[in-house]
Amino acid sequence: MEPLDVYSQIQPLVKNEINNALNDFADERQFDVAKIPAHTHTGVDSNKVSYGNLVNRTRYILYRIIIPTTDTAVANGVGGDFVMPFSGYITSVGATVDTAGTTNTTTIDLNKNGTSVLLTKITIDSTEKTSRTATTQPVLNSASVTFQTGDIFTWDIDAVSTTPAKGCTPFINVIQTD
Known part of the structure; x- marks a missing residue:
């Protein structure tokens, strides 16, 4: 039996997710300029900004809340509490499932200290595996x-496909500020 080369299998997936996160980060429509942390200007053109220190503070948090073989089901606090280990602000959210559900959408909510941080919740469409x-x-x-060190994040599944998806891993893209 050959050894399993997990690295070569997951490396392209991780690279793709990191690129997606950076693309989300680069989309200026995602940001409230007043909330962008310290950065530097080139001095040549005031519209050019060096985001090197922002990229270094970008964190992409994946949190498995349902194992791959388990159906998604409507519930609150799925997967337990995630205590944020640093302060910062959220730039984007989403989720993936291991097996796509069919007919209707799966709807997921993210709560900070018991209150939703979303105006429009995360949805995964029928036959799709990602939001x-x-x-x-x-x-x-x-x-x-914005969040502080020690804030508690929880995930709710508010709706599931008629044939439920299996497994669920939500993700949060954040900028660390401390």
């Missing part, structure tokens, strides 16, 4: 995107 391809994309509540 990135959803017809309706999640929208963050700008009043709720």
Whole structure:
């Protein structure tokens, strides 16, 4: 039996997710300029900004809340609490499932200290495995995107496909500020 080369299998997936996160980060429509942490200007053209220190503070948090072989089901606090280990602000959210559900969407909510941070919840469309391809994309509540060390995040599954998806891994893209 040959040894399993996990690295070569997951490396392209991780690289793709990191590129997606950086693309989300680079989309200036995602940001409230007042919330962008310290950065430098080139001095030549005031519109050019060096984001090197922002990229170094970008964190992509994946949190498996349902194992791959288990059906998604409507419930609150799925997967338990995630205590944030640093302060910062959320730039994007989403989720993936291991096996796509069929007929209707799976809807997921992210809560900070018991209150939703989303104006439009995360959806995964029928026969899809990721929210990135959803017809309706999640929208963050700008009043709720900042967080402090020790804030508690939880995930709710508010709706499931008629034939439920299996497994669920939500993700949060954040900028660390401390």
